[in-house]
Amino acid sequence: MAIGEYTESTDSKLISEEDSIYTKILNDIARGKLVSGDRLVTTQLAKQYNTSINPVREALKQLQGEGFVTVLANSGSRVTKFEFHTMRDVFEILALLEPYLMEWFINEHTDEQLDTLKIILKQMTDLSPSDFVRYRELDAEFHASMYSHHYNKRAYGMWCKNRLMLQAFHANLGFSVRRFEQSLVEHQDLLTGIENRNVDAVMTTLNKHIDNSGQYWSKHFQ
Template sequence: MKPELSNLYDRIIDDMVCGVIPMGERINISGLSKRYQVSNSPLREVLHQLQAEGFVEITANRGARTIDLTRFEVENINEILGCIEKSLINWVSMMEADGIVDNLERINKQLINIDKNDNYSITKIDHEFHYEMFRHHYNERFLKMWRIQRTTLDIFTSQLDKGKSRVDSMYDEHCLIIEMFARNDHQALIKLISEHHEASKRFIKEQFKLLRK
């Protein structure tokens, strides 16, 4: 993808995650053209890329809409992510990547003083932490699969009220993961990643229950 299209792609994804472009809503092409100060042609090209990755639905004579995830779909995405992350972390060599412990600590520290009501920023930090763990993997296609599924989940979870308790738990879980990277304890790391994923799944299920009340 050309740099200008890649930049436009990132801006649209970011707006979907933060809720500027809400889930399940029709996409106004002319409105987005004005927002991003681009012509319709590159915008349509990026929307087709987003359609191919499952972020956008385009129907003949009905235009484009952002995805609208059901509970069943969110749980499926979470299950897929769990499988991908276990496979990614199984590659031992990534534990020896230069600066990975320092980078993980730097990212995680952002959770200490963050506004616990800023769900968008919390989601972005958590995404960045996980990406730092996996980005050294040799298989770029596999990593891309993770990115698409994780970003899809981000679009949903950034709308959830995480609160101080969940953010504190996330921080503590990340600290344990960082410790296992520092110790180069691969088996313990695999176990922690699985537990961290299960904690995320429980939180999302609890949020669904609250949304139904």
């Protein structure tokens, strides 16, 4: 595959392309159209998504089971309020899963998969810090395009769920220029290490990438 010809596959997306009410609501949460604490009224959502009430109820029930929606007595359904301890737990889970998923990719990746990473990183580089929503989508695609090839689909599924929670929390949190530039360097270092199949270098960069993201999130959350 030549550089510039990348077409995103469904497998490398955190949210499938399936045109269901569930995916529409989840997309709106991940992109910050529905934010933490927002009330989710079934009649309003049904009108918004041009559907009946039952599919909305089923979608909210599924999202509740996955931790994206909270149902409280006398309050109805709301987008989950992602508190500090929740996001701390998410970061710790990702810090455990990513090295496991990454190590396999370093050793097993193909040239075509490497070209995919180069294209995504080029798209990230072409953005500005103000394009933080699109940057985070591409960031997620960058990692998903590696981890989705892992044989352990349960581990990959767990990563997707927690990454989506992270993305939902970060949806309206902008980048400083410094963090934006730092993140790009970290991704380039990951790509270089993967291309050289240098496990130690990639793991060092990945741990730094996770730590820096966690520190930036924690500072702004508090």
